[in-house]
Amino acid sequence: MSQSIREELEQGIEALSLNCSEEMMLCLMAYIDLLKKWNSTYNLLGGNEIEGLVSRHILDSLSINSYLQGSLIADIGAGAGLPGIPLAILNPGKQFILVDSNGKKTRFMFQAKLQLGLDNISVENCRIEHYQSNQQIDMVMCRAFSTLAGTVAMLQAIFSNECKLLAMKGQYPENEITNLPDGFKVIKTTKLKVPGSDSQRHIIEVMRDKSLVNGPGTGPHEVV
Numbered sequence: 132m133s134q135s136i137r138e139e140l141e142q143g144i145e146a147l148s149l150n151c152s153e154e155m156m157l158c159l160m161a162y163i164d165l166l167k168k169w170n171s172t173y174n175l176l177g178g179n180e181i182e183g184l185v186s187r188h189i190l191d192s193l194s195i196n197s198y199l200q201g202s203l204i205a206d207i208g209a210g211a212g213l214p215g216i217p218l219a220i221l222n223p224g225k226q227f228i229l230v231d232s233n234g235k236k237t238r239f240m241f242q243a244k245l246q247l248g249l250d251n252i253s254v255e256n257c258r259i260e261h262y263q264s265n266q267q268i269d270m271v272m273c274r275a276f277s278t279l280a281g282t283v284a285m286l287q288a289i290f291s292n293e294c295k296l297l298a299m300k301g302q303y304p305e306n307e308i309t310n311l312p313d314g315f316k317v318i319k320t321t322k323l324k325v326p327g328s329d330s331q332r333h334i335i336e337v338m339r340d341k342s343l344v345n346g347p348g349t350g351p352h353e354v355v
Contacts, residue, residue: 191274268290
């Protein structure tokens with residue numbers, strides 16, 4: 132692992148004001164090494180994605196760290212474990228369920244779990260609409276997944292009244308917010324700055340609308 136990779140990671144983590152021990156840093160670097168090795172065979176990220184791996188994937192994933200809530204968090208459409216694995220490395224006290232229907236990608240995530248010693252993650256190879264949990268999930272997060280409407284439709288079985296969806300979007304998804312179905316509301320939107328990236332990144336927080344006092348779909352929400 133080159134020193135430049137470590138420097139980029141350290142600078143990005145400092146810019147995000149995150150606490151990262153030496154053990155966590157080494158684990159992040161080992162994960163990057165695994166991604167590079169497996170990508171050549173399994174095309175986990177695509178050939179062009181490796182070039183900006185640290186900023187585009189690792190720091191982008193870690194940019195939502197301060198928005199995590201609860202102790203049991205599901206990463207749906209987790210792919211190569213993004214954002215779930217980097218967040219699990221920095222949050223050993225939280226449990227993460229990584230769900231993806233792609234067998235190659237779930238095999239990679241399981242191998243990463245073993246090699247990195249991440250006892251706080253579990254990997255599920257299934258479609259999210261078929262996934263069932265015997266525990267209440269506190270938060271669901273997704274990155275480059277589906278529309279907001281499509282996501283909440285697939286989450287019906289595990290999306291309790293207290294659960295929150297944390298959806299990572301590029302440009303501000305105005306149409307997706309407008310088309311959110313009855314019974315759900317956007318409670319907050321935040322524009323993030325990802326170190327080393329000029330791309331837009333927005334976080335959309337969605338919950339079930341228990342009151343419906345603002346009518347169907349989305350009511351007023353906080354914009355940051």
